[in-house]
Amino acid sequence: MEHLSPERLSALVDEEPTVPECIHLASCRSCTSELDALRAQSVALKALPELLPPRGDWDSLEAELRAEGLINSFTLSNRPGFGRIRGRMKSVAMLLLFLAGAGSGALVTGLQAPDRAEAKVTPIVTVQDAATAVRLAEQRYASALSEYRQLLAAGGGEGLDIDPVNRFAALEHLVQVSQAAVRQAPGDPFLNGFLASAMAERDAAFRLVSSGRDDWF
């Protein structure tokens, strides 16, 4: 029998050889090695990796999506009605910033309230100590916030006279202010922590707002 054609050998990567082809392959080193190579080639093709898009790909795609109106370009600060609450929310944001800063600062520097003197704070000596203290403060803040939410939920939201959408808008504004602050001091752990908390709270608020619309996802 003559050698198998290149195309027939390519087909045998997927197909079973006929009996005469089997007999030939058993005795022909050339065809066998060629078939092995084609099989290895197919295996290698299946293993080809994903490819990274070129740099700037997202930027140009984003521009096209915006041009097509497929991506929102508005921010909540442009929403109708946002201006009315902006001043009040700025005050709330400043208050929150102050409270969070004061709380973290007290923990980091080891200051104690007189009635909480029993809650010893590890002295801050190294940067690592400071980072640990900040982390603990964040955990306490998150825990307190969780309790606060539960109490509000139990009380039917009394005392929280803020529309969820407006609250989301306020948090969005807070995130933007925090981002601006972090841009000015990128290495500041407090500002970064505050930004992270604000973003988490904003995302939670967004989920709350959007959960009432539909739930197919």
Add this chain to the structure above:
Amino acid sequence: MIRLASQGDPGAIRSLYDRYAPRVYAVVRRIAGDDDLAQDYAQEAWIRAIRALPSFRGDARFSTWLHRIAVNAALQSLRATRTRLKYEGPPPSDVVMVPDQRDSLLQRRLEQALDRLPEGMRRVLILHDVEGYTHEEIGNVLGVTSGTSKSQLFKARSKLRNLLADLDGAANESGVEAWSI
């Protein structure tokens, strides 16, 4: 995230892009056989996908759904770009593979050889051997019979094998480490 993206949420769309862009770009790049065309085709694929997001109901995995859109977008764009020049220059150097892959030399040679395959063979070979399409699926996507798909595939494999041998020979001549299957 998909729901948010379908509503135009910039963060959600960016997250989808970050997660799936390498997969979309890979299939589109291989079908296009050219970096510049690939970027255009990939953008077209993403625009189509984002546009179609509201119709995605989760019947298939999102990655599969997106992949189909990318393949169709690339094939249709390729048909519209019939003036594509055959690659004659040096092999592309700026195809960046996702890191942590073994056998990068083999993969680079394969990518180069794929780019040099005739368009019809390349499409079938990529869809079958790289992307795992059946001949029936290829027939549906390309508008050919499954027999034609098989025939093209077998020719493409053989041609690719020769192209790899040529690349190996050129590498040996220039003293570059060679790889052969």
